[in-house]
Amino acid sequence: MTHPKPGDPIWVDLYTADPDASIAFYAELFGWEAERAGAEFGGYITFRKDGKAVGGGMGKTEDGVDGPDQWTVYLSSPDARATAAKAKAHGGVVVVEPMDVGELGAMAILGDVGGAGVGIWQPGAHAGFETAALVEGGKWIDAEGAPSWFELHTRAYDASLDFYREVFGWDDVFAMPEVPGFRYSTIHSTSPMLGGVMDASEFLPEGQPAGWSVYFGSADVDKSVAKVVELGGAVVAPAMDTPYGRMATVTDVTGARFNLGGDAA
Structure with missing residues (x-):
């Protein structure tokens, strides 16, 4: 990283x-x-x-x-x-x-x-992250509290991909196979992929802007979600298993949104 x-x-x-x-x-x-x-x-x-x-x-x-x-x-x-x-x-x-x-x-x-x-x-002197959660063989490694994935939800899917190619030099974008209601591209075609772009035009609520979000690793997503609530945060999307592990979306004590990711239950 x-x-x-x-x-x-x-x-x-x-x-x-x-x-x-x-x-x-x-x-x-x-x-x-x-x-x-x-x-x-x-x-x-x-x-x-x-x-x-x-x-x-x-x-x-x-x-x-x-x-x-x-x-x-x-x-x-x-x-x-x-x-x-x-x-x-x-x-x-x-x-x-x-x-x-x-x-x-x-x-x-x-x-x-x-x-x-x-x-x-x-x-410059600050090079960025010094640690990150990794996913190897479907398992999250060194996950607890480390940044792991970065995701853009946008209504302007094709235009956004063109924008990041031209502005940030994304030259290795991988488009995942499309199915109805799902279009997704990863920043790289090979590991480490690090993040991706999702066509969110069908599910972003009216009035909610497009945006980037961060996932932090969790050794136990359900326990982390419960801890978020105990500490004064809130649940936006409850924990669920996905092909990429168990995920949840939450907000912290002042309302800032982030995601949790870890091994499937």
């Missing part, structure tokens, strides 16, 4: 109205530890699992970007400014202009051609 290809998911961070509550929630759920940066980095939070970085977080500010509490997925870029310019040229919008983050790297936030928000991260 520290040597991603351009366009690979490289980082996630949490935009939250209550950083203290969020830190406590994920500490109890996944055993994450939180480090807060100094004022020069706006008090940015780095979440770690067993000492390894799994994601970040930032509290809302009065002059910050308005929006719901949410996890943002960042894709790797060798040049954040050039990628942002390509996004504009191919129908996207730049929500947060490219900026340097000290020696750590450079970032920007985009709206893609289907209206989904996505981040750009140009690695």
